[in-house]
Amino acid sequence: MPRRTKSTEPSAAGRRQFLKTATLAGTGALAAGTGTVAAAAEPTQAAPKKSAVQLTSRASEQGAPPPNLEGATHTTCGSDFMIDVMRNLGIEYVAAIPGNTFKGLHESIINYGMLTAPMLEHISCMHEEISVAIAHGYAKIAGKPMACMMHSTVGLQHGSMAIYNAWADRVPVFAIVGAQMDAAKRRSYVDWQHSVFDGPALVRDFTKFDDTPISLSHFAESANRAYKFSMTPPYGPTVLAVDQNLQEDPIEKGTLANVLKHVQPSPPRGDDAAVQEVARLLVNAEHPVIVADRAARTPAGLALMVELAEALQAPVIDMYGRMNFPWRHPLNQTRAQAEKIGEADVILGLELTDFWGVTNGRLAPGAKRISITSGDLYLKANYQDFERFTPVDIALAADAEATLPYLVEAVRKLTTAARRSVFEARGAKLAHDHQTALEQSREAAAVGWDAQPITTARMCAEVYEQIRNEDWALCNGTVFQNNWPQQLWTATQHHQYIGDSGAYGLGYLPGATVGAALAHRKHGRLAVAIGGDGDLMFTPGALWTAAHHKIQLLYVVHNNRAYHQEIMYVQMMANKRNRGIDRAHMGNAITDPNVDFTKLANGMGVFAEGAVTDPKDLAGALKRAIAVVKRGVPALVDVISQGR
Numbered sequence: 082m083p084r085r086t087k088s089t090e091p092s093a094a095g096r097r098q099f100l101k102t103a104t105l106a107g108t109g110a111l112a113a114g115t116g117t118v119a120a121a122a123e124p125t126q127a128a129p130k131k132s133a134v135q136l137t138s139r140a141s142e143q144g145a146p147p148p149n150l151e152g153a154t155h156t157t158c159g160s161d162f163m164i165d166v167m168r169n170l171g172i173e174y175v176a177a178i179p180g181n182t183f184k185g186l187h188e189s190i191i192n193y194g195m196l197t198a199p200m201l202e203h204i205s206c207m208h209e210e211i212s213v214a215i216a217h218g219y220a221k222i223a224g225k226p227m228a229c230m231m232h233s234t235v236g237l238q239h240g241s242m243a244i245y246n247a248w249a250d251r252v253p254v255f256a257i258v259g260a261q262m263d264a265a266k267r268r269s270y271v272d273w274q275h276s277v278f279d280g281p282a283l284v285r286d287f288t289k290f291d292d293t294p295i296s297l298s299h300f301a302e303s304a305n306r307a308y309k310f311s312m313t314p315p316y317g318p319t320v321l322a323v324d325q326n327l328q329e330d331p332i333e334k335g336t337l338a339n340v341l342k343h344v345q346p347s348p349p350r351g352d353d354a355a356v357q358e359v360a361r362l363l364v365n366a367e368h369p370v371i372v373a374d375r376a377a378r379t380p381a382g383l384a385l386m387v388e389l390a391e392a393l394q395a396p397v398i399d400m401y402g403r404m405n406f407p408w409r410h411p412l413n414q415t416r417a418q419a420e421k422i423g424e425a426d427v428i429l430g431l432e433l434t435d436f437w438g439v440t441n442g443r444l445a446p447g448a449k450r451i452s453i454t455s456g457d458l459y460l461k462a463n464y465q466d467f468e469r470f471t472p473v474d475i476a477l478a479a480d481a482e483a484t485l486p487y488l489v490e491a492v493r494k495l496t497t498a499a500r501r502s503v504f505e506a507r508g509a510k511l512a513h514d515h516q517t518a519l520e521q522s523r524e525a526a527a528v529g530w531d532a533q534p535i536t537t538a539r540m541c542a543e544v545y546e547q548i549r550n551e552d553w554a555l556c557n558g559t560v561f562q563n564n565w566p567q568q569l570w571t572a573t574q575h576h577q578y579i580g581d582s583g584a585y586g587l588g589y590l591p592g593a594t595v596g597a598a599l600a601h602r603k604h605g606r607l608a609v610a611i612g613g614d615g616d617l618m619f620t621p622g623a624l625w626t627a628a629h630h631k632i633q634l635l636y637v638v639h640n641n642r643a644y645h646q647e648i649m650y651v652q653m654m655a656n657k658r659n660r661g662i663d664r665a666h667m668g669n670a671i672t673d674p675n676v677d678f679t680k681l682a683n684g685m686g687v688f689a690e691g692a693v694t695d696p697k698d699l700a701g702a703l704k705r706a707i708a709v710v711k712r713g714v715p716a717l718v719d720v721i722s723q724g725r
């Protein structure tokens with residue numbers, strides 16, 4: 082059971098009073114096993130009473146009268162029912178920054194969802210982009226969506242980039258946006274500015290499903306449908322616009338809707354004939370190569386990847402979209418991508434979006450390309466994250482992970498003793514290649530070992546030294562750190578790495594890390610992120626959420642005091658135009674003043690070490706930070722480091 086923080090804990094008396102009066106409340110509300118609402122208890126009409134607290138709202142602050150709640154008290158409402166629908170779907174957390182278009186849902190979560198089992202916990206956020214990113218990171222570890230709520234119009238506008246990240250990363254997010262559909266009920270000009278007839282239109286190009294339900298039954302259907310589509314490969318975010326009145330209106334006697342039994346469809350797998358053909362090509366190939374991107378959705382996916390590679394003794398190139406393959410497995414040949422692709426006669430792409438990028442200009446004559454991807458099942462046109470069209474020889478429009486058990490079985494059946502001995506010889510050579518690549522990486526990492534600013538290799542090596550004996554999990558994509566973790570560390574389990582943001586929309590990592598760390602929390606894992614200073618400055622408020630909810634997490638700032646990626650691009654432009662690169666830092670450097678990340682973190686209640694400039698001080702700073710993290714809270718280490 083997730084912990085509660087002091088600030089979210091209602092008083093015992095308040096809780097008792099609530100439980101006495103709530104009619105939907107209590108474990109009895111959900112019929113065991115079926116997930117349907119049991120015989121609806123009659124709403125208990127509490128005696129109408131004067132609202133004790135004068136409500137203030139943004140509108141009232143600006144002169145509009147507060148809503149008159151006299152005589153309007155009630156204990157059952159649409160949003161309580163919505164809570165039941167969500168938890169019936171297995172949703173455990175809702176991340177949000179408040180907004181009055183979902184105040185009904187907000188109140189239901191804290192006074193109903195958080196007080197009754199199974200608990201639905203509210204996660205307080207500082208920006209909608211963070212709320213969505215938390216849900217994004219959480220889903221990649223929990224293997225299921227959590228919810229996030231956004232204010233109508235402005236809230237969703239803030240959250241939209243993070244939704245795009247989740248979409249491009251094929252990650253389920255159960256998003257809710259408030260709505261005031263009834264023009265006659267909009268109380269002030271602010272309400273009008275926060276009203277939109279079709280709110281989800283803003284993100285329709287990059288969500289799998291949206292709806293604006295007009296009844297509670299409709300909400301239950303739409304929520305189940307949204308969940309179903311978000312969790313059917315390719316996974317993706319969904320959004321429901323939920324009318325304020327539907328949330329806030331009491332449930333009338335005898336009209337309680339059904340939360341609906343949820344059955345998740347099994348993921349689509351490749352058909353038998355195609356699987357047989359793929360197995361035949363792989364078994365007969367002299368140089369088969371497996372390229373995996375977002376292939377392993379779950380721990381089972383990683384285990385299947387190992388089975389397939391070992392059955393064939395084939396090299397695996399990991400595009401690092403997920404934790405697809407153990408980093409130190411002898412068949413892991415990621416560092417030799419160009420060489421292995423160049424000599425391949427059969428290339429199997431598993432959930433490989435950029436097949437073109439991997440093979441373009443390198444394909445050996447006659448080499449066959451095989452693709453297994455759920456990306457072929459579902460596509461939207463406007464945003465072009467699907468990447469270049471790649472002609473392949475065999476394409477299975479199917480989920481790779483769901484297809485793998487059949488492919489492994491077919492490969493094993495087709496493998497003769499003669500082929501097995503060929504595979505064994507191949508495997509021995511690949512094991513040697515892997516070891517050589519590791520030694521080369523270690524040599525490369527030693528270059529500039531004592532340099533200041535600290536090299537990215539040293540930073541990553543020092544982090545690993547401190548976490549290697551812990552149950553650690555890395556929450557960031559590593560491309561800006563030259564993939565040093567994959568080059569140097571040993572990772573064997575699916576939860577130890579979650580890939581990158583999907584659409585490279587900055588501001589992803591702080592929230593996604595907090596979300597992943599939230600999912601790691603119940604396993605007691607040490608969540609670690611290494612992320613850019615520029616990225617952190619987009620959404621630093623995520624650190625406050627980690628502190629507030631006591632989410633244990635080590636955040637290492639790869640502080641190169643720049644938008645370094647963009648420095649390189651501007652340098653490229655200046656070179657092309659023969660104008661010199663001495664001004665390329667302008668608009669790209671994050672200096673003068675330098676950002677003090679320790680103060681920034683301290684200001685949000687987060688322990689911080691740094692700025693560490695001397696590499697010899699790194700171990701001590703990391704040790705002290707990890708000691709704090711082990712108390713179940715976040716800590717940050719600011720490392721003044723090289724660009725890449």
Ligand SMILES: Cc1ncc(C[n+]2csc(CCOP(=O)(O)OP(=O)(O)O)c2C)c(N)n1
Binds near residue numbers: 561588614617645
């Ligand atoms: C929302 C958004 N705005 C702008 C960019 C363009 N962009 C890509 S990388 C980058 C710099 C990131 O800086 P930092 O996180 O510090 O990493 P660094 O490149 O310095 O290692 C920028 C601005 C982007 N990807 N997303």
